[in-house]
Amino acid sequence: MKKLGFGTMRLPLLNADDPKSIDLEQFIKMADMFVERGFCYFDTAYPYHEEHSEKALKKAVIDRYPREKLIIADKMPILRVKATEDYQMYFDEQLKRCGTDYFDIYLLHNMGRDRYEKTQRFGGFEFIDALKKKGYVLKTGFSFHDDAKTLDLILSEHPEVDVVQLQINYLDWDGAVAQSGKCYDVAKKHNKQVIVMEPVKGGTLAKLPDRAMQLFKDFYGSQPPTPASLAVRYAASLENVKMVLSGMSSLEQLEDNTSYMQDFNPLSNGERELVKKLTDVLKSSIKVPCTGCRYCLEECPQNINIPDYFGLLNLHAVTGKKTNMYYQRFSMNHAKASECLKCGLCENICPQHINIREYLEEFAELYENG
Ligand code: SF4
Ligand code: SF4
Known part of the structure; x- marks a missing residue:
């Protein structure tokens, strides 16, 4: 066929x-x-x-x-x-x-x-x-x-x-x-x-x-x-x-x-x-250099699904499109991005030295208020 x-x-x-x-x-x-x-x-x-x-x-x-x-x-x-x-x-x-x-x-x-x-x-x-x-x-x-x-x-x-x-x-x-x-x-x-x-x-x-x-x-x-x-x-x-x-x-x-x-x-x-x-050219417009190692998740007292939220933020940077369905799924059994306490524990452990709190704020703005 x-x-x-x-x-x-x-x-x-x-x-x-x-x-x-x-x-x-x-x-x-x-x-x-x-x-x-x-x-x-x-x-x-x-x-x-x-x-x-x-x-x-x-x-x-x-x-x-x-x-x-x-x-x-x-x-x-x-x-x-x-x-x-x-x-x-x-x-x-x-x-x-x-x-x-x-x-x-x-x-x-x-x-x-x-x-x-x-x-x-x-x-x-x-x-x-x-x-x-x-x-x-x-x-x-x-x-x-x-x-x-x-x-x-x-x-x-x-x-x-x-x-x-x-x-x-x-x-x-x-x-x-x-x-x-x-x-x-x-x-x-x-x-x-x-x-x-x-x-x-x-x-x-x-x-x-x-x-x-x-x-x-x-x-x-x-x-x-x-x-x-x-x-x-x-x-x-x-x-x-x-x-x-x-x-x-x-x-x-x-x-x-x-x-x-x-x-x-x-x-x-x-x-x-x-x-x-x-693919490299398209990905060069990626915003957050998160590798998805998930170390931050182990530290976060709020259990915020940081890597998957960053995946969505990157996808938006490349395609200009939001996918609410994935946010719904990624936030099941996890806190929302806006529930971040700004404690910074995640940033202490992130091997990529990502300014996680700032990007989470941006993400919350896009997905929760946008
Ligand atoms: S700053 Fe926010 S995301 Fe990072 S560990 Fe604290 S509560 Fe979790
Ligand atoms: S620790 Fe850093 S690189 Fe690893 S998943 Fe979390 S934000 Fe991404």
């Missing part, structure tokens, strides 16, 4: 301010080109486009092609589940919205340490496993946004799942927040197929800053490919990656993505070197 999947979370809109106003005509054109070029994987989820993505997928794709020619992935909205019975209710609704009687891939949506305990308590894993045994889904798994340790725990306790959907891109590969590389290694260790989301990091790797763009042009010469293509091919080059999702919004994006993924070539050694250089 070709390794490019059509993510339906950023579909073209009729009105840019209304996520529900999906431009169905344009979506149909895009879906047709996608299928004509030999691709068949479509990914949706209950909340995408304010609950309109699944219905649009039905109209543009599922109703228009033989079901057996398509691979359809959908996700259980575990955040909304309040009781065990809710799983069946959401699943039935999803089958109806999509106009199908089965899903090829079915994932627990957006798993992380905060949602794991609740999902365990309500029997979410047992529910999707039963769906597989009854033939309503062919493969089960979960999409995941948290650290490698949490992923390892979940996969150790749930070896029955078939796939994991991970955020993998070259900027996050060694990153402290998404931990793409470490998460990939954990999935590999547990022998799970990997579906990649955010290969272009929400567009960050599609529009490179000038210095990085110059490196890119120097490498490829007069007719360079798009920076997005390098990012997608980077993820697709990983051995255990079975599918790379791209949330496509226009025919141009779709034409570009399908052009290089039709006969996919893994990255060459030269391109791997280029990726390293681009």
Whole structure:
């Protein structure tokens, strides 16, 4: 199977301010080109486009092609589940919205340490496993946004799942927040197929800053490919990656993505070197030189999750984007940045001599007051 999947979370809109106003005509054109070029994987989820993505997928794709020619992935909205019975209710609704009687891939949506305990308590894993045994889904798994340790725990306790959907891109590969590389290694260790989301990091790797763009042009010469293509091919080059999702919004994006993924070539050694250089340039805008050694955590009387908060601060410096979801997860069982007592114990032990108190203040301003 070709390794490019059509993510339906950023579909073209009729009105840019209304996520529900999906431009169905344009979506149909895009879906047709996608299928004509030999691709068949479509990914949706209950909340995408304010609950309109699944219905649009039905109209543009599922109703228009033989079901057996398509691979359809959908996700259980575990955040909304309040009781065990809710799983069946959401699943039935999803089958109806999509106009199908089965899903090829079915994932627990957006798993992380905060949602794991609740999902365990309500029997979410047992529910999707039963769906597989009854033939309503062919493969089960979960999409995941948290650290490698949490992923390892979940996969150790749930070896029955078939796939994991991970955020993998070259900027996050060694990153402290998404931990793409470490998460990939954990999935590999547990022998799970990997579906990649955010290969272009929400567009960050599609529009490179000038210095990085110059490196890119120097490498490829007069007719360079798009920076997005390098990012997608980077993820697709990983051995255990079975599918790379791209949330496509226009025919141009779709034409570009399908052009290089039709006969996919893994990255060459030269391109791997280029990726390293681009990563260095992007990371040079990093703010806090924290290595994530976590010595400070042992000293902090407030148990403030200093290294992970600094990871988020660095990510914001590089991409200009905040990720509140990660802050929520990183502050579970930890004090907030604003609860710092300014005692300075952490700074006495930090091998990087970081002015921790000052950066925590900046972080609190960004995430708690921003
Ligand atoms: S200065 Fe703040 S972060 Fe550092 S040890 Fe004291 S309370 Fe913790
Ligand atoms: S001790 Fe310093 S370098 Fe280590 S995690 Fe804490 S802030 Fe980062």
